[in-house]
Structures are given as structure tokens and as C-alpha cells.
Amino acid sequence: MREASKARVKTIAKPVELPLGQILSGDCVEAMRSLPDNSIDLVFADPPYNLQLGGDLNRPDGSQVDAVTDHWDQFDSFKIYDDFTRDWLTEARRILKPDGALWVIGSYHNIFRVGAILQDLGFWILNDVVWRKSNPMPNFKGTRFTNAHETLIWCSQGEKAKYHFNYRAMKTLNDELQMRSDWVLPICGGQERLKEGGTKVHPTQKPEALLYRVMLATTEKGDVVLDPFFGTGTTGAVAKRLGRQWIGCERESVYTDAALKRIEKELPLDESSLETMQSKRNAPKVAFGVLVENGYIKPGTEIFDKKRKWVAKVRADGSLIYEKQVGSIHGLGKELQGAPSCNGWTFWHIERDGKIEAVDAVRQLYLLATED
Amino acid sequence: MREASKARVKTIAKPVELPLGQILSGDCVEAMRSLPDNSIDLVFADPPYNLQLGGDLNRPDGSQVDAVTDHWDQFDSFKIYDDFTRDWLTEARRILKPDGALWVIGSYHNIFRVGAILQDLGFWILNDVVWRKSNPMPNFKGTRFTNAHETLIWCSQGEKAKYHFNYRAMKTLNDELQMRSDWVLPICGGQERLKEGGTKVHPTQKPEALLYRVMLATTEKGDVVLDPFFGTGTTGAVAKRLGRQWIGCERESVYTDAALKRIEKELPLDESSLETMQSKRNAPKVAFGVLVENGYIKPGTEIFDKKRKWVAKVRADGSLIYEKQVGSIHGLGKELQGAPSCNGWTFWHIERDGKIEAVDAVRQLYLLATED
DNA sequence: TCGAGAGGTGAATCGGTCA
DNA sequence: ATGACCGATTCACCTCTCG
DSSP, X not given: OHHHHHHHHHHHSOOOOOOTTEEEESOHHHHHHTSOTTOEEEEEEOOOOOOOOOSOOBOTTSOBOOOOOOGGGOOXXXXXXXXXXXXXXXXXXXXXXXXXXXXXXXOTTTHXXXXXXXXXXXXXXXXXXXXXXXXXXXXXXXXSOBOOEEEEEEEESSTTOOOOOOHHHHHHHTTTSOOBSEEEEOOSOGGGSOEETTEESSTTOOOHHHHHHHHHHHOOTTOEEEETTOTTOHHHHHHHXXXXXXXXXXXXXXXXXXXXXXXXXXXXXXXXXXXXXXXXXXOOOOOHHHHHHTTSSOTXXXXXXXXXXXXXXXXXXXXXXXXXXXXXXXXXXXXXXXXXXXXXHHHOEEEETTEEEEHHHHHHHHHHHHOO | OHHHHHHHHHHHSOOXXXXXXXXXXXXXXXXXXXXOTTOEEEEEEOOOOOOXXXXXXXXXXXXXXXXXXXXXXXXXXXXXXXXHHXXXXXXXXXXXXXXXXXXXXXXXXXXXXXXXXXXXXXXXEEEEEEEEESSXXXXXXXXXXXXXXXXXXXXXXXXXXXXXXXXXXXXXXXXXXXXXXXXXXXXXXXXXXXXXXXXXXXXXXXXXXHHHHHHHHHOOTTOEXXXXXXXXXXXXXXXXHTTOEEEEEEOOHHHHHHHHHHHHHOOOOOHHHHOOOOOTTTSOOOOHHHHHHTTSSOTTOEEEOTTOSOEEEEOTTSOEEETTEEEXXXXXXXXXXXXXXXXXXXXXXXXXXXXXXXXXXXXXXXXXXXXX
């Protein structure tokens, strides 16, 4: 009896071969429906951001910014975007193994909606990770803060669900310090950026370093990684390099073609080269205003050059005022001396504990106190 | 007609005295209901994070981590949390002026829900800002990434709504580079951390540097700042220091008492320290013609672009002439380049004392000489 | 061959104020 | 609502040109 029952179950759940190393063309929700339950180790998704751009944006020099206006990124309301999000997340949840994980990347335009919906569906957030761009596009109009980061959400199937985290690999990658939830990485450019006749193939190609870290952190060798918004195949290329299996969904044949060509050229890494990967830590930079902000130098403090020829006053935002002139520590020092340039850190001095010292000494103090 | 209409509006909106410099005790939604419409310049909110910690969290050495387990921080479900969030955001929206702004800080536990709901209510996100902690608590169990940041959302009343951003002050604070959406600041500790008998008064006291930057960036001197989750009054302390008015809501008398004592001790910065670098938009405007009128640039002077492709001539009224074309410094620069726009101040150059410099330098000279 | 300098560009919700 | 007009505005990195 027990044998027979087992056989029946097997017959019903007939083994389905996964389309490994393939791109499923068409709508990603439809494509995922063709895949069996509990079969995927990791879903990495870079969904459209639901950008609602106004008119054209010009740089200060008059040239025009190439905006993301592809039709796959047009949603005219939150409702439509939310429905779309719930649909693909539901399918992703079904095909993921119980110990599988989901990563989503987005910006402030969409990430709050995506995050709330995946929580509603039962996903359990393990970390939100900030991709801090080392070279973001500036805010040309000077109307807001430079939009210098994007947000990733990493989650498991549920509060009690198992998941994989290669703690040791991350610590090694980060110079023997725990990997933090903020990652500094450059945007995708140079040789890595796919171009066709001088123009970019995909408007929002992600850097391989980002996918590299995601997969190294949360998958094992041989795991199956699915990307519902495959684009030009960054996920596939990195998966192949790291010895992971991959499946993509993509409806634009231009992207599909470029992706297959790209992944074909990719070579898998051997174990030893993985182990030698090390991240470089940048020397920290400190702005004068940060010293003021943190109370190292109080607004109102007198600040002067070595010979006390000029005695200026520190203001709340870290600017200086001398008689009628105002400026940064570098700019005002330059103006007063009539010099072509000035290193304010060594030019300006303050009195501290009865001793006169360059403000650079205060910066050193701050660096020591805030070192990781 | 217009005058009469204005008078009528004034009569209807009878002046209500705001409880400036006071903490309203009790539930924040009830407290906000007592305030009039369109009366607040900035709401800064640090709502409970809805942390769902299971058992106690222990350090590797066995000592216990002081987790956030106060009773005000427990919510049974997302539903309750969402309703609560919608309630206080709705009141905040009502009492905010049309050009007022809202800041909310949160972690991955709650920020996605808060962000989605404030979008649903009509708030328009201007930036999400990442507070990157220079000294976060490590992940003791080694099971995830070190949770090293929190997220802030800055939004206006709507897509077309006005808002305030002190671009110039932020740029000065950041060593003459645009302020980015990621801020590196230490967590609150040391002398700044309020303690009572050796234990922290509040589990999630925010650093003053964070509020300092928020207020310097998005409020003006004298503005009214409201904090619905006042806690130990970091918002009030920084507001007082920076010459802003404040109102708090808080239901725990332990926090209220500590906050009032703390703010009492705080000293406002003096007038001159408080002045920040003005954005050029607010700075006194100088027409090019004024420079000509005052002899800073003589009529007949040759004026040219950086590459000397176009050499125009200055006329008595401050207009330029190039061959048959005439116009303002902006208009002619735009015409000649065929550009959508042109900042004539940086486009046109003149020779002065043998040196070539943008006419903007002459404007600066004039501004310095005529500043009151 | 190398360095200096010019030119291009990246997921962007990017102006204000009159008539 | 719409348009005219005034005037304010960019950082890091890659690639190409020129000497």
C-alpha cells in the first residue's frame, strides 16, 4: 500500500528538466509558470523602476541627458505597478526552494512598494543592502541631494526558513572585517559596458561586481540562479564565472542576443582565483563641515593663519567668514592670500587646550575616533 | 476683487497659537489633531521600528544585548502597523504647510511600509538618504551582513509642491562637492548619549549630527519643526541650537522629563554663526548691465567664449553684439551655441590684468564690494 | 610611447515667475 | 493651463586626440 501510494505521487509530480543556461523569451510571469515548484536556489531581480520622468534634462553645458524611457519601464499608476510586482513575486516564491532566497534591486521610485509587497507575501527580509555608487550622476540643477545609491533587499522564504550565507567568504572579501550592509562599487562602464555602434545596448546594465558579491554571499557552487529581468545577462555571466547554473527571462530579443553572445565568451574561474580576491579599502576623506557637525570644531570658533594676519570665524555649515568675505576653508584662504590655490587644512589654525595647531590636526583626531 | 478675496481667507483661517517649544503628551495622532492646518514647516519622524525580535540576543561572551523591547515598540501584525502609520502620516500631511516637508527615518523592518504608504497618501519622495553608521553594532552570530545603516525618506507635499533645499549650505558642508544621498555619521554615544544611573534613557537616541544636517538642509531660520515621536528630544535640542522653533509629541513621561532638561541646557548659536552660505538663487541678483553701469566692465570691451570662437562686444546697456546678432549674455550665448540654454556668467570671458576669466568673477567682485 | 587636455556620459521622479 | 523670459547648474571615470 505504502509503495503504491508513493508510486502514484511520483507519477503525478513527474520530473521536469530545468532549462539551465537558457533564456526564456516572453513575459517573465508566464515564463516562470513553466517552471516547477521548489526548484530554484536564488532569484535575483532587477525589475523596472517605475520612473516617472518629466521633461528633458539638460546638463549645465547644454547637452542632453539620455534618460531611461524604454516602454518596459512605463507604468502610469502605483496600482498597476503593485499588481505587476505581486504577480512576479508570487511566481518567484513558488519556484524557489524552501531554503532559497530572493534579491531585488531598486531605487526610491519603486523599492518601498516592492519591499512592502514581498513582506505581505511572506518573504522575510534578512538585510537591506545599499549599493553606494562611487561615481554617480550629479544633480545638475542643484535641487536635491545627489542620488548616489540604490537599494537591494535580501530575503528568505519566511521567518523560520533556512537560507545560505557564506559568512567566511564575505569576511575574507572585506579584509577580515564583517561585510557590512553598504557596498561601495562603481557603476557599470568602460570595457564592461555592452555597446553596439557606440551606443549602450541596455540602459541600466548592472556592474558584475554587484552580482559577484550577491552570489558569492548567498549561493553555493552548482546552485540554480534565476533572473526574471535578464536584460543583457549580467546574472548569467557572473553565474557562469562562479560555477553556478542560471536561467533567464527576457522579452526583448535585442537583449537576449547580446546576453547569449556575452555569456558564451565568459570563462569559469578556478577555485584558487576565487580565494585570492580581496577588496581595496579607500582612505577616508573628511570634509571640514563634518568636524563642525560633530562638535570637533564649534560654530563661532576663531580660526586664523599662522601669523594671525587674518582671523576668521567658523559658521554652522563649515564655511568661514572674515569681515565681508565668506567661503570654504580652501576658498577663503585662497582669496585672502590672492593665491591660485590654498590647502585650508594646513593654512588655518585654531587654539585648542592653549596650543595653536592646524585644523588638519583636528581632522586626524576625528579620523582616529571614527575609524572602523 | 483680489484684495477682498484675500481678506476673506484671512478671516476664515483664524490665527491659532502654536505650542512652540512644548511637548504634547499622549498619543501623537491625538496631539497633532489639536494643531491647525498648514502650520508646520517640517515634520521629522522616527517612528517605532516594529522590531520582531524573538528571544534575547546574546553577545559571543554571553552578555545580553539591550534590544529594543519596550512595550511601545510591539505591533501584532503588518496591518496594525500600516493603520498606525497611515494615521500619523495623514495628520502630519494636514498640519504641514503646502511648501512643508517630511523626513522619516527607519530600518528594513518598517521603512518599506512607511515609504509605500506615504507615496499612497500623495507625498512626493525627493530623496532617500542612507545614514551609513561609522561604528555599527557587529552581527554577533555571523548569520547576515552587519546592519550598518538606516534609511531616511525626504518628501514634499506632492509632485508639484514647493520645498526648501539649502543647496549651497550642503555643498559648503561637503568641501565644495554636492552633498550625496549617503551620509557617514557615528551612532549616538559618549557625552551626547543620555544616561540615567549608567543605563541609556532611550533605546534608539539619534545622533544630533543627523538632525543638524536635516534641518540645515531643509529648513530656514525661525521655521517650525514638529517631531511626533520626540523621545529624548534630539530634534528639539538641535532646533534650539539652530534657531528653529520646535514642537514635540511624546507619551512616555520618562522621555519627556529627560528631553525638557536636555533642551533647557542647550544654547542657541549666535546670529553670525548661524548664517549659512546662500544659494545663488536667493543671493542678490545682479544684472550684467549693472556691472557696465558701475564701470566694472567698460562698454566696447571684447567678450568671448573660452575657445575664442565667438568674440562679441559689450554695449552701453549691457547687451552684447556679435556680427549682426544682439542679445543678453545668456540669450546670445544660447543663440550662438544653438543650445537649449546658456549661463552667460560662465560662458563669456574677458581679459583683465592680462588674465582671462569668466565674467562671473567680475560679478563676485562687485558683490563683495557692495555687500551690506 | 606617454602625458595632458578635451570630450562624453551614467536608473533623474532636476526652476521660478511673471503675464 | 500655457508660454515667455530670466537665469542657475555637474562628479567621477573612461576614451580619444594631439603633441
